[in-house]
Amino acid sequence: MKKFLGATLLCALSFGAFAQNEISYNVSFPNAIHHEAEISMSITDVPSGTLKVRMSRSSPGRYATHEFGKNVYNFKAFDSNGKALAIKRSAGDVYEIPSHGSTVKVTYTLFGNWIDGTYAGFDESHAHMNIPATFAFPVGMDARPRLVQFKYNEKQNWKVATQLKPLANNTFYAANLQYFMDSPIEIADYKTAKWEVKNKDGKLQTIHLITHSNDTQKTIDNYAEMLKKMVDEHVAVWGEFPTYDYGNYYFLDDVYPDNAGDGMEHRNSTSIVQRTPKIEGYETNLLGTFSHEYFHSWNVERLRPKTLEPFNFEHSNISDELWLAEGFTQYYGSLLLTRAGLKTVDNAAQTFEGMVNAVLNSPGAKNYSPIDASRYAVFADAGVAIDQTNKSNIFLSYYTYGAATALALDLRLRSEFKLTLDDYMRALWKAHGKPEIPYTVQDLQKVLSELTKSPSFANEFFSSYIYGTKKNDYAKLLLNAGFVLRKANPGKAYAGFGRATAVDGKVTLPQTLIGTPAYEAGLDVDDVILTIDDKKVNGLADLNAVTDAHRPGDVVAITYLYRGEQKTTELTFSENPMLEIVSIEKTGGTLTPAMQSFRANWLNSQVKSR
Template identity: 30%
Template sequence: MAPIHYRIDPAQQHAHLYRVTLTVARPAAGQELSLPVWIPGSYLVREFSKNLQSLRASQGGAEVALEQLDKHRWRARCRPGKPLVLEYEVAAYDTSVRTAWLDATRGFFNGTSLCLRVHGQEDQPHDVEVVRPRAMAGWSLATGLPAHHTARSGFGTYRAHGYDELVDCPVEMGPFWSIRFTARGVPHRLVVAGAAPSFDGKRLVRDVRRICEEAIAFWHGEGRPPFASYVFLLNVVHDGYGGLEHRNSTALICGRRDLPRVGQSDKELQASEGYTQLLGLVSHEYFHTWNVKRLRPQEFAQYDYTRENYTELLWFFEGFTSYYDDLLLRRAGLIDHATYLRLLAKTTNQVLQTPGRHVQSVAQASFDAWVKYYRQDENTPNATVSYYTKGALVALCLDLALRREGRTTLDAVMRALWQHTGAGPMAEADLLAQLRTLSGRDWSAEIAQWVHGTGELPLAELLAAHGLRLQADTAQLAQRLGLRVQESAGLQIKAVLRGGAAEAAGFMAGDEWLAVETPGEAWRVHKLDDVPLYAGNTSQINAQVTALVARDRRLLRLPLALPAAGATGDTVRIDVSDASVAQQWLGYSQPV
């Protein structure tokens, strides 16, 4: 048995409780233990200890006193020489990829939610033994952890080299669908839980394999990736989306309608936004295996699980990954040019329609992720910018600018960073150094402007140099008004964008838009599309109407200048002007 051994018993499925027994073979006197407050890849203090209960300790059968030091740390009043045994329960109610879940149909957990950290012994081998109760006879287990003593079902004991590896390998349990495949000679496994009977697993694994092969080729050419095997853990729910990267696996969530179905044609799947989004998610999290799990911010050289870990580089690690996720789908032939440009235009519009891009730089957004990106409110679009979307556009501008000068590409810069840093920690200075080496000039002015400034990016100019046009497009009504709304239960105002018609009228987040009044008439509205229906002649500029809204049970009449239906606002599309030039960047000349 390893010096640190966790026995995890998921028998209390109906109570949604994991029973954990931690044995420390050689404890220190007054051994300290703690549960992480966050999980790497998701930059928010989540207080996982709130789910831990009934903690007790013993040594040689005798109870050991525990002193709680703060919200997530304990000290056991133990003596060295005898194993220390801790027993506790963890409530598992979260279906997300970040924590833990348990019921009679499925189990899932990250080590950051279940495994107390033994201070001073993090580099010792750690065993995790997951037992299968009788009620789970039809279940299997999948994880990226190295197997030590396991049954064919996957239940048994796994051994990690240390605590970091232990908590970087999530565990999936249940009667899931599973298939193994190879990509560039490396074993991969795709695990799907909760899919409908119509699910076409053969199609999904075919496309996932193409993504893996494209990503491995991107980083290594004909070489092999830095992992011996890889596991995709996909949880399928009625409505959901998300993923979290790990060193040799990823946990994903998608909606059932997003999966390919038996009998669907290639054309139907090409038209499926949900399936394209799922493939983009797979591509994104797989690319992270290199870009953030190994090539990582210098500040993440050693994770501190007790507090926030700040970096200004999420624009690179999340943003550049967001640039390449869809681009690699195009290069793999999984989407065509038109689909890729539509996705790129969507990202561009998300940035252009965020007034906060003039307030916060993307470097600041990276640093503030802990308090702003993961804690969004009604003012978020006015005060912040996403390091995912703007970071992706910074990568686009950098790639197109490098290609225009003709000496190198962003692909080559990424590979050089991988080789130069030894696939380890890096700083912004490392990026600038590789840009200078490969391109022959200094890029600090562009990085200062695009990353540390709040000005507009030169998208139109750079796209034009590669056979593409950035065209103004007709804006949707919400954008023309400067609103973000929710329509599931009436017309609810989620956010009012800075400088828009809605702000000028006096709208406020939290308002319910009840009706539109014109001279002599008033009409009830339930959706935003009802507004132009009842507002009269909306082709004229700034048609005047009165919006009736409810705020704190009070009815207010707000004078609203309704923008004309043809107004463009901050909305664009991307068209091809020279296909042969665009092809040199987009790649993959074969039809999908």
């Protein structure tokens, strides 16, 4: 960080300026080539009684549990004289030290070889750290400040990028555990671009693009210009920037084909991991993650559900509001790229098409509410279970469900109240985001009621579409903007086999969905299709050929293997339920001036209206 920030940003604070109860870490990478980091933690003013030290089981931005303790070994503890202390390991990620003095030093080795927003990765090219996956912490000392110092003298070109406050000697500061855990770190020979932005109060802040990739500086500079356009559209929604701590926001971008991929939001930064050879040539495809995660610097990081406050690092965090926290962010992530001119109107229509198909055709949305979907995140959000679930039939991602809900609310506000979803987000920001007052679902309904001056509308919307499973009339709503929602394959037969796989002449079914012909025929996961309509099935083309040769309502006989036993059933084809969104002018219809104006006000740039 010293090389990047320069001496002018080195904080005047010194170790002595703190209350002397900070928890201090030292991190080095002597065996980075084999994906190891060596970490020590010094704790002063340790109270009497058993000292409990643990690794986290959850992470900001994640909602399911993640067993970070599995990559910790060589765990040791010492007193102030360097004498080894006895340790009792009471759980896989919990270490208890019964007898100790007022100062305890803990050391351990951490293995990390998974580059995404959740875990840690170390190699000869960089150190990539999500804090909960990296640092143990003493239980019951969350309010204490954190100091972390990095040592990598053998890697002269490395430098640190993080939202943590920089001090001298390659040391960084966090006021407490919550802030520390929310501050990812990238150490590498990265390239950077930055620009200043001015907030409503006239104060300047700096946005940094930190990129560890095989790109030229020119590519990074050009990409930063694209991000500037995106950022402008985000600010136009909210009306102002958040106040970034220490005046800086960081896009920490790691690009390499073998990365795991991910995007993870944080208070003043985001960790973006992408699986392309480099940025150059993939610029537009990579923007979606940037846009989604940047929107989170308002929505989630400051406009925050009460269910996530304070964040619990010992187990999964269940929330009723992820349909808004993640889903509305998903909606805007795509929409704002269109407004910025970085995606086309056709791109936007395709994105909306995916949302509408999911919410109208998936059993998870038909039978469960957005709140139900939000609660299921503790199991669905990259959780650790390996057994099969019935997720396809009981769950629609709160990202998609929430985005479809945002789409409907935006169009309804525009058509029924001459308002927009932007107005709603600004109202939420004023009431809860800027003052950082965590909200409940009831608070969200109250703000909508006050904005529209229609308690009945707010009550109907929340009772039907948030607590309930009723679906909006998307065809009617989209037509206001000159878009036609229609069957993509009218009159075409549909079996509902899903993503069947063909290996060595055997076609095997995935889990079938409630309501599909395949489900109603009693077919399910791992069934092997032998014949359909007396025609032998050796590959996916055979499945498709039989389907294409029939009409909705036709009945065919199927033979299949169920756990090695040959069985028969009958399947009745239905009409293909897939929908498409097409601009009315492409259907031969007329784009009226009212439709054209509605579409422009929705999808065109809003920067001038700030």
